Amino acid sequence: MQETTISPRIVEIRQNVLKKNDLLARDLRKRFQETGVYVVNLVSSPGAGKTTLLTELLSRLGKRHKAAALVGDLATENDAERLRQSGAKVRQIITGTVCHLEADMIERTLEGWDLNEIDFLFIENVGNLVCPASYDLGENQRVVLFSVTEGEDKPVKYPTIVNSADLAIITKIDLAEAVEFQRERFYEALNDVRSGIPVLEVSVRTGEGIDEWITRLEADREAFEKATGSL
Amino acid sequence: MHELSIAHSLVELAVEAAENSGIRRVQALYMKLGVLSGVVKEALEFSFDVVIEGTPLEGARLVIEDVPVKIFCPNCREARVLPEPFPMRCPLCGTKTGQVIEGREMELYALEGGEEDAGDDN
Ligand SMILES: [Zn+2]
Numbered sequence: 001m002q003e004t005t006i007s008p009r010i011v012e013i014r015q016n017v018l019k020k021n022d023l024l025a026r027d028l029r030k031r032f033q034e035t036g037v038y039v040v041n042l043v044s045s046p047g048a049g050k051t052t053l054l055t056e057l058l059s060r061l062g063k064r065h066k067a068a069a070l071v072g073d074l075a076t077e078n079d080a081e082r083l084r085q086s087g088a089k090v091r092q093i094i095t096g097t098v099c100h101l102e103a104d105m106i107e108r109t110l111e112g113w114d115l116n117e118i119d120f121l122f123i124e125n126v127g128n129l130v131c132p133a134s135y136d137l138g139e140n141q142r143v144v145l146f147s148v149t150e151g152e153d154k155p156v157k158y159p160t161i162v163n164s165a166d167l168a169i170i171t172k173i174d175l176a177e178a179v180e181f182q183r184e185r186f187y188e189a190l191n192d193v194r195s196g197i198p199v200l201e202v203s204v205r206t207g208e209g210i211d212e213w214i215t216r217l218e219a220d221r222e223a224f225e226k227a228t229g230s231l
Numbered sequence: 232m233h234e235l236s237i238a239h240s241l242v243e244l245a246v247e248a249a250e251n252s253g254i255r256r257v258q259a260l261y262m263k264l265g266v267l268s269g270v271v272k273e274a275l276e277f278s279f280d281v282v283i284e285g286t287p288l289e290g291a292r293l294v295i296e297d298v299p300v301k302i303f304c305p306n307c308r309e310a311r312v313l314p315e316p317f318p319m320r321c322p323l324c325g326t327k328t329g330q331v332i333e334g335r336e337m338e339l340y341a342l343e344g345g346e347e348d349a350g351d352d353n
Contacts, residue, residue: 008345010261011252017241017262017337100233131233133269134337159317160269163331192318195327 021135024103028138033228035115038221039123041137043161044145045154046127049171049204051079053145054124056204058086061214065119070109072101072126079124089113100131103138120217129158140224141166148172148181152189159193167198169213174203234270237337238278244339246287254344259292261341265334266316267300291344300334 016022032039044050054069061067068089071079080092093101093109101123123139125132144165146154149172155162162168168190176183190197200216202209241260249257264270272295279293300313304321310332311321320327 008258008343009254010341010343011248011254012341013245013248013252013339014341015244015248015339017237017244017339019244020240098233098236100236102236130269134233134237156317160267160335163267163319163329164335191327192320193316193329195319195329197329 018134018136021103024107025136025138028103028107029140031115032121032138032140035118036225037115037118037121038217038224039121039137039139039141040217041123041125041132041139041142042145043125043129043132043142043165044127044147044171045129045150048127048145048147048150050124050127050145051082052204053169053171053202053210054122055083055086056207056210057213058083058088058122060210061120061217062087065218066117067120067122068113068118069122069124070101070106071124072105074099074126083124089118095126099126099128100135101125101137102135106137120221129154129161133158133161133164141220143167143169145169145171146186148176149179152182152185155186155189155193162190162193162197165194165197167200167216168194169209170199170201172203172205173201173208174205232271232274234274235278235282237270238275238282241279241339242282242286242288245291245342248339249287249342249344252342253346254342255346257288257291257342257344259294259343260288260339261294261296261343263296263298263336263338263340265298265300265336267331267334268337270337272297298333298336301332302328303330303332304328305330 042050058067069083070091070093072093072095073079074095077092080090083090091109093105123137142165144161200209200213245260276293283289300316301310302319303310304326305328306324306326
């Protein structure tokens, strides 16, 4: 046996660690574009009221468009059950111990769905403001939700997700007064990490802001259609 | 904690890159990690040590370079490095901006290792 010698050297690689996910997300985005699906990735902490809001949104949006949802959850089917009450197509992604959704989970879960039959696809990410930030799911826009009960400085505690978001939604706005929500402080914190981000204030209880969100989504989809000539 | 998933992706990428560049034994991985990457460095280091066990990378070091946030200031029309990730304001003129140029990286940028000389026994 000959003696083994190693001549050390450095090789430049320069590749994104999540390259595989990003390539898959790119393929997904292309597929969505070709079939005319506008995709929204929703992220929030647990308890921000994401499922309740999405159920209400889907019920209203479903009157004019074909909407569907994928919901990521650690273990249970409960959220999917609630979302199905809206009449939309819903599928659950059970992530087990994984605290975020990845592009391959989206791809697998879409199997068997005719994307041509969908106008809007909502992806309800796992309740977590840290981990989902790193994963592109092929979405057109990322929406970050905060509730008035979470405190005004929440955005600066999670700068990465806020900075990558296209829209911020403040939920449970009907409770703002009761919990002494300081609107200005919240907006200041939000703008400290994502200057100029559009904000919507909504309440499922009073219905405030929900039709406004729908109008916005329709406009976004239309603008996307014009830009890509795809839908 | 998603650092475990990221460590898995990192190892997978590094093994593939090592094969492609003819490195038989990886001694170190050099990585750039933006402060806005959403990754906790310590958690990634811990996960890395767990994940490399039993893989061709076993024993390799992970060297992480922190990348600060660099923004584009629309007022100065200049890229500027921020001392802290937020507030995202130009440190010179105070203009708020959301235009991040650097700081989100999660990049494997180099491998250190060796090619065993010809004639070895594999
Ligand atoms: Zn400036």
